[in-house]
Amino acid sequence: MKEERSVPVHILTGFLGSGKTTLLTRALDYYKLSGRKPAVLMNELGDVNLDGMLVDEDVPMTEMLGGCICCTIRGDLGMELKQLIEEHQPDVVFVECTGAANPIEMLDGVTDASLLTKVELKSVITVVDAAQLSERSHSPKGKTYRLMQDQIRCATRILLNKTDLVPPAELVRLDTLIRELNPAAPILPTVRCEIELSLFEHLEGGVAERHQAASACGCGHEHAEGGACATGSDHDHEHGSDAHHHSHEHVMVYTHYFARPVDSEQFEALIGRLPQEIYRAKGILRFTDTASPFLFQYAYREMDFVKISPKEELPSVAVFIGEHFDRSHLESELEALEGR
Numbered sequence: 001m002k003e004e005r006s007v008p009v010h011i012l013t014g015f016l017g018s019g020k021t022t023l024l025t026r027a028l029d030y031y032k033l034s035g036r037k038p039a040v041l042m043n044e045l046g047d048v049n050l051d052g053m054l055v056d057e058d059v060p061m062t063e064m065l066g067g068c069i070c071c072t073i074r075g076d077l078g079m080e081l082k083q084l085i086e087e088h089q090p091d092v093v094f095v096e097c098t099g100a101a102n103p104i105e106m107l108d109g110v111t112d113a114s115l116l117t118k119v120e121l122k123s124v125i126t127v128v129d130a131a132q133l134s135e136r137s138h139s140p141k142g143k144t145y146r147l148m149q150d151q152i153r154c155a156t157r158i159l160l161n162k163t164d165l166v167p168p169a170e171l172v173r174l175d176t177l178i179r180e181l182n183p184a185a186p187i188l189p190t191v192r193c194e195i196e197l198s199l200f201e202h203l204e205g206g207v208a209e210r211h212q213a214a215s216a217c218g219c220g221h222e223h224a225e226g227g228a229c230a231t232g233s234d235h236d237h238e239h240g241s242d243a244h245h246h247s248h249e250h251v252m253v254y255t256h257y258f259a260r261p262v263d264s265e266q267f268e269a270l271i272g273r274l275p276q277e278i279y280r281a282k283g284i285l286r287f288t289d290t291a292s293p294f295l296f297q298y299a300y301r302e303m304d305f306v307k308i309s310p311k312e313e314l315p316s317v318a319v320f321i322g323e324h325f326d327r328s329h330l331e332s333e334l335e336a337l338e339g340r
């Protein structure tokens with residue numbers, strides 16, 4: 001009989017496009033290579049899970065789409081996690097949250113799950129996009145910057161990723177900045193999240209340590225056992241007289257389903273023209289001038305196209321994420337590409 005033990009859970013957080021899925025796919029390979037069974041709970045803002053495509057079919061995955069765990073489906077997270085564990089009996093679970101999520105709410109969800117089943121939150125790993133942090137920290141008033149700060153504050157480990165995009169002197173400044181926000185979590189500078197993956201085995205106790213550093217979260221609440229921040233925390237939420245606003249409410253998502261293939265150069269040109277309010281886009285594209293479909297990524301003004309051979313029928317779709325952008329203008333530009 002399988003001994004009943006608690007399943008380790010790692011939360012992967014970080015702003016949109018910072019490299020969470022890159023880290024996740026590496027971590028999954030590591031566990032599979034060592035003969036263990038990882039599982040994934042993934043949350044995406046759009047109504048299609050494009051990151052899920054990068055995860056092998058044999059990895060059990062629960063998808064929570066169409067919203068941010070922190071607002072719309074937070075209550076379900078505990079139940080989903082319980083079901084995932086009971087159904088698949090994984091050796092480890094990774095929870096990847098949308099980059100617009102406040103990790104505190106995820107911590108709540110995982111702690112809720114620990115009331116229902118034997119799970120143990122081992123770490124909150126925040127992947128920081130060095131280039132974004134560098135730029136946003138120069139105009140520190142924005143909501144996005146505040147969210148990035150919260151993600152850093154609640155981490156038990158920090159990956160300062162995309163160091164290839166930032167000069168060394170600036171990296172030193174970013175290291176100091178992160179240290180001020182979170183004096184406890186070790187910082188690992190990375191390119192494409194290349195870390196010694198056995199690290200995951202040694203993350204025991206990280207969350208408990210952060211428990212003591214509760215004030216670093218700035219929420220002013222008592223912290224739940226094993227979690228950095230307590231259920232019901234108003235941390236990072238703003239209360240108006242009649243409304244309850246969340247820190248990421250400013251984030252907009254536009255999902256475009258393509259009716260037909262488009263010209264690859266024109267598409268690239270359109271992406272090159274995107275306003276800076278759109279900071280993240282991804283999709284599955286079919287081009288008139290190429291045979292196979294492409295997984296397309298756009299993060300912080302960098303574009304990436306990877307040829308894919310999907311095993312199942314997939315839509316041609318692109319998801320655009322940003323703040324206060326002109327959705328109808330984007331829609332008509334995309335329709336024009338399709339000759340509509």
Ligand SMILES: Nc1nc2c(ncn2[C@@H]2O[C@H](COP(=O)(O)OP(=O)(O)OP(=O)(O)O)[C@@H](O)[C@H]2O)c(=O)[nH]1
Nearest residue numbers: 016017018019020021022099162191192297299304
């Ligand atoms: N230049 C550079 N690009 C990177 C690095 N790490 C990841 N990327 C690229 O950045 C893009 C976004 O990476 P993802 O791993 O999908 O980021 P994410 O945090 O999962 O994104 P969301 O799911 O939208 O929040 C991809 O095109 C990656 O190939 C890095 O260290 N340097």
